[in-house]
Amino acid sequence: MSSLACISEIARYEGQTVKLHGWLDNSTPRGKLLFVQLRDGTGRMQCVLRQGQVDDAQFEAVKRAGQESSLVITGSVKADPRSKVGFELVVSEVHVLQDAHEYPITPKEHGPAFLFDHRHLWLRSQRQFAILRIRHLCAKAIRDYFDSRGFVLLDSPIFTPNACEGTTTLFETEYFGQKAYLSQSGQLYQEAGAFAFGKTYCFGPTFRAEKSATRRHLTEFWMVEPEVAFAELPDIMELAEDFLCTVVAQVLASGRQYLEILERDLSALERVQKPFPRITYDEACRMLADLGVPVEPEDDFGAPHETALTKQFDRPIMVTHFPTAIKAFYMKEDPTNPLRALGVDVLAPEGYGEIIGGGQREDREDVLVRKIHEHKLPPEAFDWFLDLRKYGSAPHGGFGLGLERLVTWVCGIHHIRETIPFPRTIDRLTP
Amino acid sequence: MSSLACISEIARYEGQTVKLHGWLDNSTPRGKLLFVQLRDGTGRMQCVLRQGQVDDAQFEAVKRAGQESSLVITGSVKADPRSKVGFELVVSEVHVLQDAHEYPITPKEHGPAFLFDHRHLWLRSQRQFAILRIRHLCAKAIRDYFDSRGFVLLDSPIFTPNACEGTTTLFETEYFGQKAYLSQSGQLYQEAGAFAFGKTYCFGPTFRAEKSATRRHLTEFWMVEPEVAFAELPDIMELAEDFLCTVVAQVLASGRQYLEILERDLSALERVQKPFPRITYDEACRMLADLGVPVEPEDDFGAPHETALTKQFDRPIMVTHFPTAIKAFYMKEDPTNPLRALGVDVLAPEGYGEIIGGGQREDREDVLVRKIHEHKLPPEAFDWFLDLRKYGSAPHGGFGLGLERLVTWVCGIHHIRETIPFPRTIDRLTP
Numbered sequence: 001m002s003s004l005a006c007i008s009e010i011a012r013y014e015g016q017t018v019k020l021h022g023w024l025d026n027s028t029p030r031g032k033l034l035f036v037q038l039r040d041g042t043g044r045m046q047c048v049l050r051q052g053q054v055d056d057a058q059f060e061a062v063k064r065a066g067q068e069s070s071l072v073i074t075g076s077v078k079a080d081p082r083s084k085v086g087f088e089l090v091v092s093e094v095h096v097l098q099d100a101h102e103y104p105i106t107p108k109e110h111g112p113a114f115l116f117d118h119r120h121l122w123l124r125s126q127r128q129f130a131i132l133r134i135r136h137l138c139a140k141a142i143r144d145y146f147d148s149r150g151f152v153l154l155d156s157p158i159f160t161p162n163a164c165e166g167t168t169t170l171f172e173t174e175y176f177g178q179k180a181y182l183s184q185s186g187q188l189y190q191e192a193g194a195f196a197f198g199k200t201y202c203f204g205p206t207f208r209a210e211k212s213a214t215r216r217h218l219t220e221f222w223m224v225e226p227e228v229a230f231a232e233l234p235d236i237m238e239l240a241e242d243f244l245c246t247v248v249a250q251v252l253a254s255g256r257q258y259l260e261i262l263e264r265d266l267s268a269l270e271r272v273q274k275p276f277p278r279i280t281y282d283e284a285c286r287m288l289a290d291l292g293v294p295v296e297p298e299d300d301f302g303a304p305h306e307t308a309l310t311k312q313f314d315r316p317i318m319v320t321h322f323p324t325a326i327k328a329f330y331m332k333e334d335p336t337n338p339l340r341a342l343g344v345d346v347l348a349p350e351g352y353g354e355i356i357g358g359g360q361r362e363d364r365e366d367v368l369v370r371k372i373h374e375h376k377l378p379p380e381a382f383d384w385f386l387d388l389r390k391y392g393s394a395p396h397g398g399f400g401l402g403l404e405r406l407v408t409w410v411c412g413i414h415h416i417r418e419t420i421p422f423p424r425t426i427d428r429l430t431p
Numbered sequence: 432m433s434s435l436a437c438i439s440e441i442a443r444y445e446g447q448t449v450k451l452h453g454w455l456d457n458s459t460p461r462g463k464l465l466f467v468q469l470r471d472g473t474g475r476m477q478c479v480l481r482q483g484q485v486d487d488a489q490f491e492a493v494k495r496a497g498q499e500s501s502l503v504i505t506g507s508v509k510a511d512p513r514s515k516v517g518f519e520l521v522v523s524e525v526h527v528l529q530d531a532h533e534y535p536i537t538p539k540e541h542g543p544a545f546l547f548d549h550r551h552l553w554l555r556s557q558r559q560f561a562i563l564r565i566r567h568l569c570a571k572a573i574r575d576y577f578d579s580r581g582f583v584l585l586d587s588p589i590f591t592p593n594a595c596e597g598t599t600t601l602f603e604t605e606y607f608g609q610k611a612y613l614s615q616s617g618q619l620y621q622e623a624g625a626f627a628f629g630k631t632y633c634f635g636p637t638f639r640a641e642k643s644a645t646r647r648h649l650t651e652f653w654m655v656e657p658e659v660a661f662a663e664l665p666d667i668m669e670l671a672e673d674f675l676c677t678v679v680a681q682v683l684a685s686g687r688q689y690l691e692i693l694e695r696d697l698s699a700l701e702r703v704q705k706p707f708p709r710i711t712y713d714e715a716c717r718m719l720a721d722l723g724v725p726v727e728p729e730d731d732f733g734a735p736h737e738t739a740l741t742k743q744f745d746r747p748i749m750v751t752h753f754p755t756a757i758k759a760f761y762m763k764e765d766p767t768n769p770l771r772a773l774g775v776d777v778l779a780p781e782g783y784g785e786i787i788g789g790g791q792r793e794d795r796e797d798v799l800v801r802k803i804h805e806h807k808l809p810p811e812a813f814d815w816f817l818d819l820r821k822y823g824s825a826p827h828g829g830f831g832l833g834l835e836r837l838v839t840w841v842c843g844i845h846h847i848r849e850t851i852p853f854p855r856t857i858d859r860l861t862p
Contacts, residue, residue, distance in 0.1 A: 159855045198452075429606055
C-alpha cells in the first residue's frame with residue numbers, strides 16, 4: 001500500500017513507497033535507465049526507471065511519452081544529494097494516463113506573443129510557477145496584515161452608477177436599461193466603511209480602460225485599499241510603511257525558494273526596513289533638477305522621474321505634498337499651503353516606481369462641495385459621499401496598492417503582465 | 432497621558448485612562464448625569480458624563496449633539512457587570528468633532544428601499560455590522576482552508592472574450608473595439624490552473640445579468656472555486672464536505688458574538704458535521720414525490736423542491752447524478768449511465784438550498800468536442816480549453832460556492848442582499 005504524496009512534501013516519505021500524480025517534464029534514456037523529470041504542481045523531481053524493475057510495457061510507454069504527458073508513478077523515495085529537492089524516486093510502477101505529443105512550449109525560446117497566446121499551458125513552466133506562487137504569497141501577506149490588525153474586509157462594488165471622474169478610462173456596460181461603469185477604485189465606499197467599522201479594506205479586481213501599452217499597465221488588476229477613521233497623513237504614512245515592511249518580510253520568509261528560481265537579489269528585499277526616507281514633492285523636484293531630469297513646474301512625475309529618484313535610495317521612499325491641482329478632488333489640502341495636498345506616494349526602489357498612492361481625505365462638507373464643483377464633477381453623483389461629511393465626519397485616510405506592481409517589484413521582473421494568471425491589456429483579451 | 436483604545440479590546444485597560452474615537456449612538460440625560468452610547472466600529476459601550484467632572488461647555492455640547500456625531504472621549508475604564516462589554520467609561524474629557532443632526536436612520540422602523548438607499552449609513556447599525564463581520568469571517572475561513580491545504584490562489588480573469596454559454600445572462604462591455612463579457616465563473620481557468628499547480632482556487636466577484644428579482648439573487652456576488660487535478664467525483668464530495676464543516680466551525684468559534692447579535696440558532700450550525708447525507712437525484716425525486724412536491728421528469732429542482740428536501744435533514748445534504756441534459760457541457764457523464772452526470776450540489780439545511788455546485792469534469796477531448804457541438808457552443812472559443820485535454824489530461828474536478836449564499840445561511844437571515852456591503856440587483860445600482 002503506497003501513500004499519495006506530493007513533491008513539496010517528499011522529504012517526509014524517505015525510504016517509503018509513494019504514489020505521485022504529475023506530468024512528464026522531460027525524459028532521458030541512458031542504457032537500461034530512464035530518467036524522468038516529473039512536475040506535480042508543487043515541485044519537480046527526478047524519477048528513475050530501470051529496465052527489468054518496471055514492467056516492460058510501462059517502461060516503453062513512458063519512454064515514448066511526450067512532454068506534458070500525465071503520469072501516475074509509484075516508487076520508493078531515496079535521498080539524493082545531487083537533487084534540488086534532496087530526493088529521487090526509484091520507480092516500481094508507472095502509468096501513462098494520457099500520452100501528450102507536440103506540446104507547443106518546448107525548451108527552445110518563444111516570443112512573448114506566442115507564450116501569452118498559450119498562457120493556459122505556459123503557467124506550467126518553472127518561471128511562471130514561481131511568479132504566481134509569489135503572487136499568492138503577496139496576496140496572503142496583505143490579507144494577513146489587515147486581518148490581524150482589526151481591519152474589516154468590506155468588498156467595494158464593481159458596478160458603479162456614475163462616471164465620477166470622467167468616462168475616458170472607464171469600462172461601461174448596459175445594466176438593465178441604465179449605464180453602469182466598472183470600478184476604478186473602491187476608495188469612496190471604504191470611506192463609508194471606515195465610519196461604520198473604524199478600519200476597513202477592500203481587495204479585488206479594478207478596471208482601467210487606459211490606452212497605455214506600457215510594461216506597468218493592465219486593464220484589469222487587483223488593488224488593496226485600506227481606509228482608517230480618525231487618521232491623518234502621518235498615520236497613513238506609518239501604516240503604509242509598516243504594511244510594506246511586514247508584507248515583504250513575510251514573502252521573503254515564506255517564498256525564498258520561488259525567489260531563488262527567479263534569481264532575485266534577496267538583499268534588495270531585505271533592505272525594506274523602517275524608516276523609509278520621507279521627502280516632499282518640492283524637495284524631490286529639486287533633487288530631480290540636480291540629477292538632470294527636471295519636472296515641469298507643478299507637474300506630476302513620469303516614469304523617468306520615478307526611476308531617477310528611486311535609484312538614489314536603497315529602500316522605498318515616501319513622497320508627500322504633491323500639487324493639489326494634479327490630485328483627486330477628495331484629497332485634503334495642506335492647511336499651511338492649499339496648493340499642496342496631504343497625500344503620499346510610496347515609490348519602490350531599483351527603478352520600480354509608484355506602488356502605493358494615498359493620503360488624508362477632505363472631511364469638510366463645504367470644501368468638498370467646492371472641490372467637486374472645481375473638478376467639474378456631477379454633484380448628484382456624490383450625494384451619498386457628502387452624507388459621510390454631514391453625519392459624523394472625522395479626519396480619515398487610506399491608500400491603494402496595486403498587487404501586480406508589488407509582485408513585479410518583489411519578483412524583480414521587467415513586465416507586469418507575467419504577474420497575473422491571465423493578463424488583460426489593450427491588445428490582449430485571450431485566452 | 433491616555434492610550435488610544437478601541438471598545439473590542441477595552442478589557443485590557445481596566446482602571447486606566449483611555450481615549451476613544453467614535454460616534455454617538457444615543458444619549459440620555461438623567462439629572463447631573465449624561466449616558467452616552469458610543470460606537471467605534473469595533474463595538475458599543477456606555478460612557479458616563481457627570482456635570483462638574485467634565486468641562487461645562489463640553490458637557491453641554493455632547494448633550495446637544497445628535498445621533499452619529501463624531502466624538503473624541505477620554506475617561507477611565509470601570510468594570511460594570513450590567514454592561515454587555517463588561518465595562519463603562521467614566522468620562523473626564525470629551526470633544527464633539529462634528530455635531531450631526533437629522534441623521535436619517537433613526538431607531539424607528541424604515542422600509543428596505545429607504546435603508547438600501549442609505550446603505551452608506553445603514554452599515555453603521557448593529558445588525559448590518561454583525562452580518563458584515565460574519566461575511567469577513569466566512570471569507571477568511573474560506574481562504575484559510577485552501578491556503579493551509581496546498582491550494583494555489585490563481586485569480587481568474589473577469590474580462591472574458593467569448594460568450595461561452597450564451598449571452599442572455601452576461602454583462603457585455605466594449606473592449607478596445609472588441610466585445611468582452613464579465614465572467615460568470617472562473618472555473619475553466621482553474622482547470623488550466625489545476626494542471627499547472629495541482630490544486631488551485633479563485634475567489635472573486637462574479638456577474639450574472641439574470642432577470643430574477645428573488646431573495647437569492649444578486650447581479651454581482653463573490654464566488655470561491657477550487658479545482659483539483661487527479662480528483663474524481665467522490666474526492667470532490669469529500670472536499671466540499673470537509674470544507675463546509677471546517678468553515679462553519681471556524682466562523683462559529685470566531686464569530687459567536689456577532690451570531691448572537693443576529694439571534695442565530697447556534698445549534699443548527701453546530702450540527703454541520705460529517706458525514707453529510709448523500710442522495711442521488713433519482714432518490715431525491717422519489718422523496719419529493721412522496722412529500723407532495725413532485726419534480727417534472729428530468730427537470731432541475733426549483734426553490735420549493737430544495738426547501739422541502741432540505742427540511743428532511745438536520746445538516747447539509749449532497750445530491751449527485753443530476754440529469755446530464757440540465758448540466759453544463761463540461762460535466763463528465765456517469766460511465767454507467769450517460770444520462771446522469773458526475774456532479775454534486777450541496778444544499779444547506781433549514782430551507783436555504785443550494786450553496787455549492789460542482790463535480791468531475793469531462794477530461795476526454797473527443798467527448799468534450801461532441802458536448803460543445805451538442806450544446807451549440809462556438810468551438811473556436813474552446814480551443815485553449817481543449818488544449819488541456821490534449822496535453823496531459825487527467826481526471827479533475829472542483830466546485831463553486833457563492834459567498835453571499837453561505838453568509839445568508841450562516842447568519843440565518845432571509846434575504847441575500849444584506850450579506851454584501853453594497854448590493855447590486857436588477858433594480859439597484861446605488862449608492
